[in-house]
Amino acid sequence: MKAIITLLFSSLVLLASETNHLQVKILETIITNIHLDKNIVVWSDNKNLLAELKKHNVLLTTNICEDATVIILQDKRKLEKECSSKHIFVLNYNSLSHVPQSFGALFWKKGRPNIVLIEPRIKSQLIKISKDLEPYLEERVW
């Protein structure tokens, strides 16, 4: 799995113009490697991203935030109250601080894609992750 993520990273390096497409691919890989006690249904405030996920048909998606189990959040201001208790994955490192219930983030740092998963939040939200995601675990948000 790590190899797949590395390959995805490399591909991203080579195909910078297709960042969005690769972002979707990485997100799909991350989400499929986490386990909840219920079905994972994804919703995102980023409509393009949601449409892309839908098109790929790898993850179950929904247009209604309440129906989702995992929320991929681009803009923290768009997080509806009814959905604030869901499992939230953010697309900005600082959002990890601003959205306390968010369990992980995918973001670009110095032009490189980065993944961070906050271990205590994962545990508290009863999220299980596969071994391949372990290198991305962090104790806290720095």
Add this chain to the structure above:
Amino acid sequence: MVKKKELFLFLLLFLLGIFFIYVYDNIKEAKEDIFNRIEKHQVEQISHVLENIEKDILDYSEIKNSKDLLYLFENKSTREDYEHIISLMLTSNVKYAYILYKDERDRFRFLLDASKTDKANFYQKLDVTNSEYRTIYRIKKPQVIKQHDMENLYLTYLYPIIANDTVVGLFSIDITTNIQEIILESIKPLETFFMVLIISLILLMIMTVMQLFHYFVTRKKIFTDPLTRTFNRNYLEEISSMLNLSHYSIAMLDLDKFKVINDTYGHKAGDYILAQAAKVFKKSIRDSDILIRYGGEEFLLLINNRHKDSSTFSICERLKDNLSKQTFVYDTNEIKVNVSIGLHKHPALEKNMQEAIKIADRMLYIAKKNGRNQIVCYDEKSQNDISSSSKNIGFVKQALNENRITCYYQPIYCNNYNTIKNYEALVRIIAKDGSIISPLQFLPQLRHTNIYYKLTQTILLLVFEKFKHNEKHVSININFSDLINPDIENTIISHLGSNPHLASRVTFEILESDEIDNIKLFKEKIKLLHSLKAKVSIDDFGSGYSNFKTIIDIEANYLKIDGSLIKNIDTNDKDFKVVKSIIHFAHQANMQTIAEFVHSKEVFDKLLELDIDYLQGYYIAEPKSTLLEVHELF
């Protein structure tokens, strides 16, 4: 020579294309070289700065291991101080500058980030995939990572912070592509120019190739005679400059009495025979020989003489025999045709191909004159004497202008009455040194030229002048083309019409020839001569196509039997019989007979046996400038 021009143009364009590709490639290489030099320069500059900062860090805090470095930058104010120092390196080209630390789980973390944008937090993780991040810990040397346009990054320069011979952290400097882009932008017009130039050249080359292709496709049509499917004169012109004459013999081929076929069976039949004859020729030659339709029923054959399998003469013989054996059927008519061949075995000895063709043509003329269906080969040895003394048209023209044309007269003897019946006028040129030039040396070259007609006219005037005041009879050689020449006709009419006494003593010896292609006109002209009271003799009877009906119709006064039938009459029984028949025919047709080429007493006696009317030849008398008397004969 379209092909040569096109090939030259194609080669030129090809070389130009190669040259421009070379220049374009060099520009590309120069661009890479400039990039590399800039990169090296930038890296060197950054390296020096980083070396100083590294020294400062190590000296300031006595760093011994990575933990010490971590503790150093845990202090916010220290971190901000160094971020400020490092940020001084930032330019439009140096985008990010930061220090990384490798934790116990081998993950890279920011210790400080001097970047103005996308700033990372202290101890924030940075996921890296390039192996150089780990290599630097092993080899302790700076590393350069080419980023291949990742997020506008051109390269990342990693510089190790070494304490106690251990890498405790590293500077990471991300350089953008800005300068390179500027250079690329500057070079682009030049690159575009060369690209357009190369594309234009390629297009031109394609056009040239297409033209060449078109040339080769149409080449066959251009160089092939549509009727005989042999090469035509265009091809001869095309190859003549590159042909090595020493590898070829030249033969001129002419179908015998082809006009008769045309006149008798029509032009379509003539075309058919021509095409069939060409087929026979092609089958009789080898692949390395070149058959060209030279014009009308005339062919030029270039015989490759480098083969040992057969001689050039044997090829000509094979060709002649194969045609003789053939009987062509056209519209239920069986038609046979022969070929006369003039061969020049060593054309390379001549000045050029045209000269060699002229000689082969002369040999063909001799073959025709000697009775057709034969090969006459040019013998350099014997012909050299002739050719060295052979005179060109200019020589004859000059002689005409300087009144150096004269006539010799050979008596035509009447044995029955021991009298001289006639004198045959034979043309000569008096050379400037006073020597006498025989007609053999200048007449063949004059055929069908205007000078020939002028010469005929001059002879007529000379003869008319000489004989107008005496009682002697004279024979003048004339051919059909002379008769239909208006100037010659006027000369004859004006001199003979006004002087019937002279006219009655003039005999026109007309060559029996296949040049007489308009029988009606021929008859008209003979009628004109008769009307002037002049006499008509058919010259060289027996060697031509002997249209008896025409000869009877024109009411010729004399038949002069061809010398080739006479010269061996004493030994050749067949010739004897033919001559006997001719004499019998002539007498039956109310014509008198003349035998020429009487060169010995034996021939003379034999002819007397046959009751010949008149005799002429060296045995009786040679041609002289004066009119010989009977007592001067023999």
